[in-house]
Amino acid sequence: MSSSCYPETLFHQLILENATKHGKRDALIHVDQVITFEELPGLVSKMVTKLLELGVNQGDIVLICLPNTIWYPLLFLASAKLGAIMTGISSESTPNEIQYSLEESGAKVVFTNEGVAVENAWSLRNVVVEVVPENVKTYTREILEIEHLNVETNTIDSFLLAPFSSGTTGSPKCCLLTHRNFLASTFSLKNFLFDQLLAQSSLRTLAFLPFYHASGFWALLLCLLEGCTTVIMSDFHPILMMDLVEKYNIDTINIVPSIANVFLKMGMLQGRCPSLRTILCGSSALTKERCKRLLSLFPQVKHFIQGYGMTELVVLSCVTPIGDNFEHLGSCGKLLQGFEAKLFTHKTGEMELFLKSDAIMKFYKNGTPNLDENGYLHTGDVAMERDGFYYIVDRMKDLIKLNGYQVSPTEIENVILTIPKVSEVAVVGVEDELCGQLPKAYVVLEKDVDELLFRKHLEHTMREKLSAVKQLRGGVVIVKDLPKSASGKGSPTKREMSSFKDIHHQRISHMTASKSTTMNESDEVLPRTPNDKEALARLLWINQCYEAMPSSSKMVVFDQGLLVHKAFNGLLAQSTRHVLLSDPESGGKLDGIFSVTDFIKVMLKIYRDRATAGENKEKNELDMSQIANEEIGNLTIRQYRDLVRREGNLKSLVSVDASSSLLDAACILAENRVHRIPVIDTNDDSALFILTHKRILKFLWLYGKHLAPLEYLHKSPKELGIGTWSGIRVVFPDTQLVDCLDILLNKGVSGLPVVERDTFKVVDMYSRFDAVGIALVNRLDITVKEALAFKSQGGPIQNDERVVSVRDNESFWKAVNVLVDHNVHRLCAVNEQGGIEGVISLSDVINFMVVQPGSHLRNITPPKKHWARHHVGDMNDKELREILLTNAANFEQESNSSSSASVSTLPVSQNSYSKHQPSHH
Incomplete structure (x- = not known):
């Protein structure tokens, strides 16, 4: 163990070495598929063989475009064993988004399924449309060489995972997280929280947050490391979730505020999920009042833990401590061991949270630095600290949080600007009780543009180029001009837009490519x-x-x-x-x-x-x-x-x-x-x-x-x-x-x-x-x-x-x-x-x-x-x-x-x- 309280070893090796200790215990369950811990190393070796057959080498990036599946962690461990780097994107991605992800990551191989629309985005790369390692011939000599390769050439500063993040501004960027980042983050959380939780329960968890999302995937890896059972859901539905919690005696679930809001609206949860003891909630703040209402639905829950984090630091930097007795509901908790924090006061008086840790990556794949000259990450979040507890009170960064997903306004704006006759556009997040925030666009058109034709063109373009989570479910407003920042930039923040008077109120169109908004508008039906x-x-x-x-x-x-x-x-x-x-x-x-x-x-x-x-x-x-x-x-x-x-x-x-x-x-x-x-x-x-x-x-x-x-x-x-x-x-x-x-x-x-x-x-x-x-x-x-x-x-x-x-x-x-x-x-x-x-x-x-x-x-x-x-x-x-x-x-x-x-x-x-x-x- 190093002075930094994490071992100087490779992260995936810890998981595979620990797997042998847990024997026949179920590691992963998905529908009717079960993988035990003793089966895990062998399946990973077979998956390594598949990657070798596809020409994957050390340093290559493997892109996963799948819903949650039992093969996701196997692909991660196999890639790590080869010295390759895994990245993931939503299986709902459009061909346009997939093409962007391929170019940004430089992926050599794509794992997906036949349900994903791929069009010409795959033409230059290997595409694997099913993942069944049992059918792969094992080449023992090659696997032994791979293990030898890992020992000699991989270090804890080698890259391990390359998730996408919108960062604090701009379009999604490919992060580069190392073994050291994962070790520092994981052992900080183990020492602060999870060792205590494991001492109180078996930690059987249900995984429904997407695996391409930082919090969803890290929780899965922690369970593999600690010998805990994970039941996987490909698609979240509250009734199915509760059925699975009761069937498998799940004691821990990981949620985001939008899922909490679904529970609050259901109104028939009393007596459900008696085995549930711990709820972890991240992504964005859940108000104190909503925390209380949620706990009233699950009185059997002993621990309600909130946290704060970013993809750039693997998962979390602040967590509610065990034994808090719900005294600090609404807080994102205390700073983890191994993190340094400071609140930097801007000229506006806002205090932005800066963080430093071995858990934080240094730069993005495109070379953009992630840290300042003093080694601090500028989070873009306005925070306050009271009695050692941190509270996120606002957001400076250009980012929309929808159902736990990061949505980049810049990415949406760039798509809208491809439409002829669009002069300017600003996309902001508007509050929504169920989803957290919804993207809303303010558009300036050139003169003599038929608005109805524009809206039809906009709807078609959005559906073609952006996935459902990025659709303009908050509405579209046609305006004569946009408020400018002090620098003259025509991309206002949410606060600037909140004071901006809509001059064409009658033209607000809750235009959407998602049927969920259609359902909202048809409540009378x-x-x-x-x-x-x-x-x-x-x-x-x-x-x-x-x-x-x-x-x-x-x-x-x-x-x-x-x-x-x-x-x-x-x-x-x-x-x-x-x-x-x-x-x-x-x-x-x-x-x-x-x-x-x-x-x-x-x-x-x-x-x-x-x-x-x-x-x-x-x-x-x-x-x-x-x-x-x-x-x-x-x-x-x-x-x-x-x-x-x-x-x-x-x-x-x-x-x-x-x-x-x-x-x-x-x-x-x-x-x-x-x-x-x-x-x-x-x-x-x-x-x-x-x-x-x-x-x-x-x-x-x-x-x-x-x-x-x-x-x-x-x-x-x-x-x-x-x-x-x-x-x-x-x-x-x-x-x-x-x-x-x-x-x-x-x-x-x-x-x-x-x-x-x-x-x-x-x-x-x-x-x-x-x-x-x-x-x-x-x-x-x-x-x-x-x-x-x-x-x-x-x-x-x-x-x-x-x-x-x-x-x-x-x-x-x-x-x-x-x-x-x-x-x-x-x-x-x-x-x-x-x-x-x-x-x-x-x-x-x-x-x-x-x-x-x-x-x-x-x-x-x-x-x-x-x-x-x-x-x-x-x-x-x-x-x-x-x-x-x-x-x-x-x-x-x-x-x-x-x-x-x-x-x-x-x-x-x-x-x-x-x-x-x-x-x-």
Whole structure:
């Protein structure tokens, strides 16, 4: 131990050495994935191998663009072991923001998932789209060389992490934090606080703050260092958070003021989370009154700890001490050991906090110094000190704090200034009860500019170039001029703008690319009350179908004159479950859907016809070329559909207009018992995209979380009557495939659980789409088990559906979360032994959440929203396409945050990472 009270060693080595002491204790838990401490070093070594294969060397930067995932800390430890440096950004980042981060950091490799919109930002770098180290071949010699490399060339002054920070001014900058910075910060906090907390509890924590954020990631690393269990959440939701706290007996959580505000608004927390003992709160100040109200909701909490810090000093410099007994609520605590502080008085009389410590980095990656000539960091925060406790009373730095995130006004201003006819702009933070602050823009336009056109251009530009957290949710004000500082600079501070009179009050537009603001403005439509069962239905009622349009999707249309056997080849080639059908005799009008179900019908008909004819030798060999020799295979699609029509089994095409409400679409899906529906552009009767139950649920998941948590979400699906709990149709591994296909075709189900005969334990899932594997097997006289063996060998037609289970007593909200997180069509509800108890499908969920409580709303005209300024039918083609693309980009931008990397319950293939070049069809 050095005189500075931290060891002279490498930070990651401490974590890996300590891991062996904690043995089989759970280190990381995420959904159904668990990594123990004894497994940690081996997995890190395998991850090192992956980095080596990608050409990562000492000093290279590895960029992580992922939601919170179990692989995040493994990538960090592997990078450190190589002597490389990790940095992270939000998985919600736009291509423009990603490009900036790549250029600023100089990253050599990017780890992301397929849900992130990357466009051309990745063209010059390696991109890894999945992270599964179990499938990586281990090269022992190389790993030993790496360990030797670490020992000889890395020092505690080597760089370890390069997080982004807005600093005290300007656009986000790449920090350079060393092992020494981490050691100094970590051991200061251990000695002052965490050693005492660990003596009182096991410190089981729930990680929902983003890992690319300093406080979220450092807390994770501390838990790994100290042998504590961390349960990971990819996306924060208060109900799911509380369910996880109770399920895993979490005793410590780390929050920011905006999350505290969510708790205060929920109003139904008494008696929840009995294991919770410690709450840590940082990022920005929480008032004394709000602290008291929060503690009244959690009377079992013994320690409420606030802190103050910056990315530039790893995490914290001031912390509330243990045993304070809530006497200094509202304070950010006392100065940690190893820090020096002074309050510098400016000419204005404001006292800025200056800090000095080994925990503070010296400069940014671009070379900008972080310290003054005396070694002090100028924090940009106005502070006061009383009895050794520090209080942050104001902010001098040009920075907006929103939901715990740092938002740079300069970054937003630079984007707005790219719009033609913008003369000047100033972006400031305006107070918001729920979020802390919201970005608001004051814009000076050149003469003779059409304001409505400008606002439309601004909205499109903001959505295209900046992520959701940076949108102008505080509003946009058009002004004649901006107040100037003494130097003549036209970028006023928040205090200067607060005294500035808006000269165009009537033009204030709470224009936003975030649906959360839409929810705020629709409170009369969407009351935030826990007992309002219609709230989610009204959410779909006031939103039109075009708002769920994907920014990139594949939609294939076949002419009905195409031969059936060629149509099947087309399905295989396009790796799709369905195609739309056009009728050239009616001018190319859409007339139906040709799907995997038709594939099953044809295969079964051929099989049975051959069996009837006694063709035993060939009846089971059914490859594509043989289908071409069959009578039915040489029918045109039109002739085939006529045949199905005569049998009484042909369903008419069901569609919905783009301007119809999403509630209409959900009800039409339910009424017609279909899983997908084309969304039609009424201008030319063309299909814009295919809307599915899965996409509707994702829409509800993303935008419904802004409503008050609904009480019924706490109950189990079985209690609520959601799903099938009796007469469940299953198949066994030795069930003949033809019998399985017959059930899928004739019993109204799209997927069948595969269970063991004796125990009814769920082992797999066979769905309609798996039937395309027949094209590879070329046989039907096989068992379900044999057919399933081809799921992992499907190549371009591989099915992403797999068996995903929840316990039968889990909450409904947990079930919804798993459906979204795993991107599947159904869940198996199982008992403690894994035996099948029920099946919950997407259609069951949608019907319960919106169709049943809200179908009566279809007869009522929804209120007009300001951001849906025109009815789709009133637009010309250009206007419609522009709005559709804008909404699609926003939807995809939001939905990327809910994607989760590497969460499959079955092994992922060797090709689990690749260079990702997105294609737009």
